[in-house]
Amino acid sequence: MLHSNPEVRIVLTTAGSCDEAARIGRTLVEEHLAGCATSLPGVESIYHWHGEIETGTETLLLLKTEIDRLEALHTRLLALHSYETPEFLVLSVEAASQGYREWLKASLAAV
Numbered sequence: 001m002l003h004s005n006p007e008v009r010i011v012l013t014t015a016g017s018c019d020e021a022a023r024i025g026r027t028l029v030e031e032h033l034a035g036c037a038t039s040l041p042g043v044e045s046i047y048h049w050h051g052e053i054e055t056g057t058e059t060l061l062l063l064k065t066e067i068d069r070l071e072a073l074h075t076r077l078l079a080l081h082s083y084e085t086p087e088f089l090v091l092s093v094e095a096a097s098q099g100y101r102e103w104l105k106a107s108l109a110a111v
Contacts, residue, residue, distance in 0.1 A: 006067070007066045007068070008064070008101060009067055009090050009092060010064055011034070011065060011077075012089040012091065013086055013087045013089075014058040014061065014086070015061060016083070021037075024077065027076070028063060028073060028076060031076065033063075035107035035108050036064040037063050037064075039059055042059070065104075066104065069108060
């Protein structure tokens with residue numbers, strides 16, 4: 001059964017390599033700032049940077065967390081990331097299954 005859940009968030013960020021995305025994702029999960037990190041390699045990004053249009057192949061990282069972890073997750077991501085200005089976009093989740101919500105909450109709990 002699906003339930004509205006204003007606490008669940010998905011954070012989007014990109015990394016310059018699969019290795020960097022894996023390192024960031026693993027660290028954030030180990031530190032209970034994200035319950036899950038899903039890596040999608042091979043995304044093509046086109047963006048403005050220092051007055052030029054750049055193109056690059058990156059790895060998209062989807063981080064599943066709760067609203068009360070966002071500030072700490074953001075601070076830690078900035079410390080771990082090689083980019084000068086890493087992407088940090090937070091998406092609200094309209095609904096989630098009860099089982100997933102319970103799993104996420106347990107995953108974020110410090111052991």
